Amino acid sequence: MHPHTTISPELREWILATTRAGHGVPEVLKLMKEHGYDPRQSRSIVAEVLKLPLAALLAGSAKGAQPGLRTKHPEAPEVHVDGHAIGVSLSVDAPALRILENVLGAQECDELIALARPRLQRALTVDSEGRQQVDRRRTSEGMFFTLNEVPLVGRIEQRLAALLGVPANHGEGLQILHYLPGQEYEPHFDWFDPEQPGYEAITAVGGQRIASVVMYLNTPARGGGTAFPEPGLTITARRGTAVYFAYEGGDRSSLHAGLPVLEGEKWIATKWLRERPYKKPAKA
Ligand SMILES: O=C(O)CCC(=O)C(=O)O
Numbered sequence: 102m103h104p105h106t107t108i109s110p111e112l113r114e115w116i117l118a119t120t121r122a123g124h125g126v127p128e129v130l131k132l133m134k135e136h137g138y139d140p141r142q143s144r145s146i147v148a149e150v151l152k153l154p155l156a157a158l159l160a161g162s163a164k165g166a167q168p169g170l171r172t173k174h175p176e177a178p179e180v181h182v183d184g185h186a187i188g189v190s191l192s193v194d195a196p197a198l199r200i201l202e203n204v205l206g207a208q209e210c211d212e213l214i215a216l217a218r219p220r221l222q223r224a225l226t227v228d229s230e231g232r233q234q235v236d237r238r239r240t241s242e243g244m245f246f247t248l249n250e251v252p253l254v255g256r257i258e259q260r261l262a263a264l265l266g267v268p269a270n271h272g273e274g275l276q277i278l279h280y281l282p283g284q285e286y287e288p289h290f291d292w293f294d295p296e297q298p299g300y301e302a303i304t305a306v307g308g309q310r311i312a313s314v315v316m317y318l319n320t321p322a323r324g325g326g327t328a329f330p331e332p333g334l335t336i337t338a339r340r341g342t343a344v345y346f347a348y349e350g351g352d353r354s355s356l357h358a359g360l361p362v363l364e365g366e367k368w369i370a371t372k373w374l375r376e377r378p379y380k381k382p383a384k385a
């Protein structure tokens with residue numbers, strides 16, 4: 102049990118507004134310290150307001166690491182970037198999540214599918230040692246584009262950078278996944294676990310992941326939504342729509358799953374963002 106702290110409405114609103122504006126938890130804690138708050142008390146307050154486990158805040162403050170960038174959450178009702186009016190049709194605080202409408206045009210979705218189709222392979226995940234591995238939790242097929250590999254990919258990367266206020270070079274290469282009936286992606290976190298032995302290696306370049314954007318390239322006939330069990334939310338996969346969610350390492354509210362496709366197929370493009378510029382390590 103930790104002691105109950107009373108948090109003033111002004112402080113609560115300031116913490117929410119500061120993180121919405123793209124400042125990370127380490128920065129919020131630093132500002133609070135400068136204003137005379139006791140660091141331990143600040144951590145409990147921030148954890149409570151953002152509904153994060155205390156452990157998530159401790160992970161971020163370890164080893165005097167330089168605070169990295171954080172994404173700015175797109176604000177309702179809509180954001181204009183790159184000639185697109187991107188609608189924000191749902192906002193959730195824990196996890197920090199937005200449903201984004203019209204992120205991609207129909208033709209862009211079709212082009213991404215056509216470019217990816219001949220390059221599909223059984224999808225891989227990063228294991229605890231930082232190696233790419235076939236993962237039985239993810240039964241789909243996938244491929245990665247390199248950063249700015251073709252003009253269409255570069256344009257989408259620039260659009261997301263403008264939308265989220267984080268430069269495109271913080272992104273991992275765009276990943277395309279293809280699911281057939283029965284295929285799914287079981288519940289998981291996108292952040293890397295600081296407790297795992299491979300954490301240092303995985304985050305040596307680019308640091309921790311800070312946010313994910315899952316863009317739906319088609320509308321599966323049935324099933325294939327993205328579920329967030331903590332808020333009890335299922336996003337419908339619809340062509341051109343995306344779900345954006347942001348997290349700190351250790352944020353358990355960001356648990357999510359690609360639900361099984363029941364009929365038809367499902368295509369998505371996923372962009373993971375890092376707190377620092379990311380370059381794919383050279384192959385050994
Ligand atoms: O397929 C989905 O809906 C979710 C995909 C996902 O979680 C990911 O690519 O990290």
Ligand SMILES: [Fe+2]
Nearest residue numbers: 289290291357
């Ligand atoms: Fe994921």
